[in-house]
Amino acid sequence: MSDSSTRLALAVLLGCGCAHSTQAASRPDQQFEVFQFPKDQIPRIDGSFADWNLVPERYAIGLDQLMDTERGRGIDLDPADFDLSVKVAWVEGLNRLYFYYDASDDDWDFARSGLKNDIFEVVVDGNLSGGSFINTVHPHKDAFKKSDLHFMGHGEHAQNYHVFTPSLRKEWAMVWGNAPWIKDFPHANAAQSYSFQHGEGGRYQLEFYITAFDHADLRGPAYSTESDFRENGLIGLSWCILEYDDEGNTFEAFMNLAHDTEMVRDASSLCLFKLMPIEPELQPAIQANWSVTNIGTDRRSFKFEDRSHGEIQSWHWDFGDGNSSNEPSPIHHYTRPGQWVVRLSVRGPAGEDSLEKIWDVVTP
Incomplete structure (x- = not known):
């Protein structure tokens, strides 16, 4: 065989x-x-x-x-x-x-x-x-x-x-x-x-x-x-x-x-x-983190997902094109070509933090 x-x-x-x-x-x-x-x-x-x-x-x-x-x-x-x-x-x-x-x-x-x-x-x-x-x-x-x-x-x-x-x-x-x-x-x-x-x-x-x-x-x-x-x-x-x-x-x-x-x-x-998750004492009290997925057939629509650690009470997304969102995990559509700098800022009882990613998002 x-x-x-x-x-x-x-x-x-x-x-x-x-x-x-x-x-x-x-x-x-x-x-x-x-x-x-x-x-x-x-x-x-x-x-x-x-x-x-x-x-x-x-x-x-x-x-x-x-x-x-x-x-x-x-x-x-x-x-x-x-x-x-x-x-x-x-x-x-x-x-x-x-x-x-x-x-x-x-x-x-x-x-x-x-x-x-x-x-x-x-x-x-x-x-x-x-x-x-x-x-x-x-x-x-x-x-x-x-x-x-x-x-x-x-x-x-x-x-x-x-x-x-x-x-x-x-x-x-x-x-x-x-x-x-x-x-x-x-x-x-x-x-x-x-x-x-x-x-x-x-x-x-x-x-x-x-x-x-x-x-x-x-x-x-x-x-x-x-x-x-x-x-x-x-x-x-x-x-x-x-x-x-x-x-x-x-x-x-x-x-x-x-x-x-x-x-x-x-x-x-x-x-x-x-x-198991990371033990609490081994993590910062609050830490911004996020991911992005291209969901548009025109390659200009993206799903942004909050992956921050800690108790988060508010979110602010700056998509780099003059638009923003306060949703935890928004969808955003870009209307023109570009290499975008995107920042997520989060706040909670332990303070605030932000994370910027440079050119992870590129549109044709």
């Missing part, structure tokens, strides 16, 4: 529109939060981790939220054996998730090649499409040869990152899917810090970011679609820790946030995470 016919068969079998339907989530009574970094304080992936001091501790997700769903220990996990704190963040305008993973283990296992390594496994479903995404549980796997399954939507609508903790003489992660390019820069980046040897205990720190994709195509980013992250939006996300405390081939623990082993292969079993 050719690549094109394989993709066509998959589209027919899965109905083409499932990526826009919201599926059930694990732990529906629990909604976690994703911290928003201001644009001028985006964390550097450099292994120093100081940027994460900006994130309040209420965003940290610890061992008490995990459950061992494979070894029968449930939620009764011993922090003296393994402990962790995970913070997740985003930046408005970037469809990325930033992670800070801070863990302590009494026995780190990472000397072997291949998959057998202490693992932090992260799964993200940026548009809550849900459904299976690993080839071994493909809903129509019996209709295709096993050798074709890898190319059958494997990891396209949700992504699973098999993160090695620590990574030694191997890449920082392995992707469960047919689009391994998503773990490469600029779509992802990682930096780690540790001082222990294989088999020793100690503290491990890791920071990384990944890009979420509604469709991650095996042909590369030009054929793929990033998830569209918006403030107060919900995404599907979960992680698990596979702990190998000996030289065997079986992990000692499978601790996961979703409380469901299926999270590693079915996006319907992920948790809900909310993309």
Whole structure:
């Protein structure tokens, strides 16, 4: 079966529109939060981790939220054996998730090649499409040869990152899917810090970011679609820790946030995470901001939208052509050619501010 016919068969079998339907989530009574970094304080992936001091501790997700769903220990996990704190963040305008993973283990296992390594496994479903995404549980796997399954939507609508903790003489992660390019820069980046040897205990720190994709195509980013992250939006996300405390081939623990082993292969079993606004103390009390969209077929009609921060009580738009408006988000039609300087001035209880944009608006 050719690549094109394989993709066509998959589209027919899965109905083409499932990526826009919201599926059930694990732990529906629990909604976690994703911290928003201001644009001028985006964390550097450099292994120093100081940027994460900006994130309040209420965003940290610890061992008490995990459950061992494979070894029968449930939620009764011993922090003296393994402990962790995970913070997740985003930046408005970037469809990325930033992670800070801070863990302590009494026995780190990472000397072997291949998959057998202490693992932090992260799964993200940026548009809550849900459904299976690993080839071994493909809903129509019996209709295709096993050798074709890898190319059958494997990891396209949700992504699973098999993160090695620590990574030694191997890449920082392995992707469960047919689009391994998503773990490469600029779509992802990682930096780690540790001082222990294989088999020793100690503290491990890791920071990384990944890009979420509604469709991650095996042909590369030009054929793929990033998830569209918006403030107060919900995404599907979960992680698990596979702990190998000996030289065997079986992990000692499978601790996961979703409380469901299926999270590693079915996006319907992920948790809900909310993309939070910037914390009030990290923002000015009032700040003017706006955007503009050309809506006229004659290229002279524009929709101006207020995007200011703070409690705004009045607006004044100067369109640069002698006309103005006091509406929050007006529509304005220019009657002649020009390169226009447009200014929005806002007022509120905290004071006033203005923002001018030069030649964002040009009319023929």
